[in-house]
Amino acid sequence: MHFLRSPLVLFVADLALALLAWWLAFWLRFNLDIPEEFVQLALASSPWCVLAYGVGFAFARIDRQVWSYIGLPELRQLAIGIVLSGTLTAAGVLMLRLHAFPRSTLLLQPLLALVLMGAARAGWRTFAERRLVARQGKPVLILGTLPQASDALRALKGSSQWQPVGILSPQPDEVGRSLQSVRVWGTPAETARVAQTLAVRALLVASPPGASGRREMLLQAADTGVALLTLPRPDEWLKSDGAGPRRLELEDLLGRESVQLDVASLSGLLSGQTVLVTGAGGSIGAQLCRQIARFGVRRLVCVDICEFAVYQLEQELREAHPQMQGCYYTANVREPARLLAIADKHRPAVVFHAAAYKHVPLMEELNAIEALRTNVAGSWHAARAAGVCGAGRFVMISTDKAVNPTNVMGASKRLAELMVQSAAQAFAGTHYVSVRFGNVLGSSGSVVPLFTRQIATGGPVTVTHPDIVRYFMTIAEAAQLVLQAGLMGRSGQIFVMDMGEPVKIIELARMMIRLSGKTELEIPISYTGLRPGEKLFEELLANDESSVATPHPKLRIAKTSRQGLPDVASVLQWIGDADAEPEEAIRAWLRTLVPEYLVR
Incomplete structure (x- = not known):
């Protein structure tokens, strides 16, 4: 069977069918009985017919067709080849000046050739499909x-x-x-x-x-x-x-549409450039690195405090992009001298700041000062390093929890947004923006991996409240929109992503149970109550904010009526001296800088 699929064998079969159509045309032209003198004409012109079809089919690339997968595009290509071959045949026969040659056969033969060759291909495909069904x-x-x-x-x-x-x-x-x-x-x-x-x-x-x-x-x-x-x-x-x-998968069920990127502009921004990413070992940071590497950066500088995360990222990117120069640092954004030394050595054109503490309950109890040191001071150190080394753009990843925050993590990210806006005023040569988005499917610390583990162990799946809702997006979508936001707007602006419709966490739990092939009778759902600092629903805009459209349908700019920015030196001084401050004092200080912060 394999030799029958050979292009040469199929090409010869097409020529044989063309010759058969030639004789059928004569046969039909003379009412199924070809006179002797016209038999001689058919014989004399047959070689030219075969030659013309050989040239026409070669020119139309008919020999490249795979009969088992023939479709309308291939049949259109075949028709073009037959028209070309029929024209060459007619031209050759007329040039031979054969006496009393029946010219109607020159029109009839291509039609018959199309029927025969189309039928042969349809039959072959039917046979191939029947064999597959038989399996x-x-x-x-x-x-x-x-x-x-x-x-x-x-x-x-x-x-x-x-x-x-x-x-x-x-x-x-x-x-x-x-x-x-x-x-x-x-x-x-x-x-x-x-x-x-x-x-x-x-x-x-x-x-x-x-x-x-x-x-x-x-x-x-x-x-x-x-x-x-x-x-x-x-x-x-x-x-x-x-x-x-x-x-x-869960992201298929949630129905997030793919992001349309301005590929040409992003290539102009990133291709051949040095790009620095903080928090590169995290779920969002690592996805950012993957997306950035696709645009052909000359050097990608990856910074993360976790040694193992940096090692994993290094192994992945070296294998996927061997031509790219990768520099992998274990460093903490809370150490300004180290961060500035890295930035000064590589002089990145673009800095993406993804390093942050983001787990609400952990930051709410016992670790409030750590949230300030990383999310606030660390963001300033990264923004300042970008400005000092002359980076063209700086993009900070923020969160919807920064909007009317009810927890330390959200308030620290809102203060970080203000610190980045202060950097925009201090370093006019660098374009600073922040990007807010909601929960990311599968990111570290998110509810999806927790539910996955609970379902795997037989449950119960724990939901804090039956009415709690959240916005969700995929990791790839979040990273792509962060890249897109880096191209847009004026320095100091805050971008808000279109998160679509919010999803009830209870509905998310039910979807995941059903996707696992189980029912709620087999995997029960239990309610544990809201955790400290947790809200029933998240917002993308604060009470004193509105938004305006951008050229990208999934990005909007948050407009705020707030006047004035925090004094950076005093903020850093207070955070540096707050080791012995009680949790309540830290929250009270945060409220003085983020008045919309409501403690619950």
């Missing part, structure tokens, strides 16, 4: 509208692992119709019945993230106990293990 791939239902299911069916062509046996469409008027011989059996509400009828244990989700009603459909389907699959994301097609459907 008995696992039956799978497709969830989506007919256009979405069409894309999924094309993606599954050639797969020996999966066999589409039905479609579930959210549009009732599509029920009963069929697509590529696959029937639409019902709507998502009928998943359980259809799956049982067809003995199917897997459901492939064809609707893209952000599609209307997608989350509701998936939750409905998850209740039936079938395994939920989806097609790989674009970046996963590049990986060897991303060629087929994969299990649905």
Whole structure:
């Protein structure tokens, strides 16, 4: 069978079909009985027909087609090749000046050639698909509208692992119709019945993230106990293990749409430059480093206090980007001399400041001064180092917890935003911005890894309050928007990300339990009560703030009516002398600088 797939064999087969079409044209032209004298004309002109089709098909690259995967683009290419070859054939025959040659065959032959070659390809593809079906791939239902299911069916062509046996469409008027011989059996509400009828244990989700009603459909389907699959994301097609459907993940269920980056401007900002990232070993910092490396930076300077995190990042980036010069430092942003020495040595064009303490309960009890030293003083040290070494841009990662904060962590990040704005006034040559966003799926300290561990051990899954809600985004989305914000606005501005719709934590817990293949009867959910400093809901803008649009649909600029910035020297002095200060004194001092800070 393998030799039949050879391009040379298929090319010869096409020429044979072209010659057959030539003789059929004569045969039909003379009512199925070719007179003797015209047989001689056909014989005399046959070599020119074969030669013309050989040249035409070579020019149209017909020999590169793979018959097992033929489709409309290949048939259009074949038609062009036949038209070209037919034209060359007609030109050659007319140049031979054969006496009494039946010119109607010159029009009839290309039509017959198209029918024969198209039929041969269709038959071959049908045979190849039948062989794949015979391998008995696992039956799978497709969830989506007919256009979405069409894309999924094309993606599954050639797969020996999966066999589409039905479609579930959210549009009732599509029920009963069929697509590529696959029937639409019902709507998502009928998943359980259809799956049982067809003995199917897997459901492939064809609707893209952000599609209307997608989350509701998936939750409905998850209740039936079938395994939920989806097609790989674009970046996963590049990986060897991303060629087929994969299990649905939480970020697929939340339906975050992909970020559209200004690639040209980012390349101009980062390509060939030196970039410094603090907190590079953390989940956000590491993702920033991955995204930055894609833009072809000359040197990436990675700074983090955790030795093991820096080691892991070094191993990953050396393997993924061997051409990039990476410099990996174990350093603390709370040590200004060390940070300034690193920045002065490498002279980065752009600095991304991701180093921070962000765990609310830990910073709220016993560690308030540590939050100030890292989040406030550390941010100033990083911003000052960027200004002193002449960096063009400085981007600090902030949080929605800085808005009307009710905890030390949020208040410290709000004060850090003000310190960065002070740096913008002190160092006019550097463009300073801060970026606020909410919870990041899978980041260290987030609720998702906690729920994952609790589900793996059989539960219970602990939720603080049944009404608590949070904004969520993916790590990749957060990092990309941080990069995008670095391009925009005026120095000193604060950017707010479009976080979409907030998600109830209880709903998040239920989604994760269902994705694990369990039910709430098997993995119970328990409520533990709000922790110190925790709010039922987060905000992206403070009471005295509004926002204005930017050219990017997912970024807005926070506008505040606040007047005046903190005295940097006195802030650093107080933090440096606050070792013996009680927790309440620290909170009281924070309230003097962040009046919107409300202690609960």
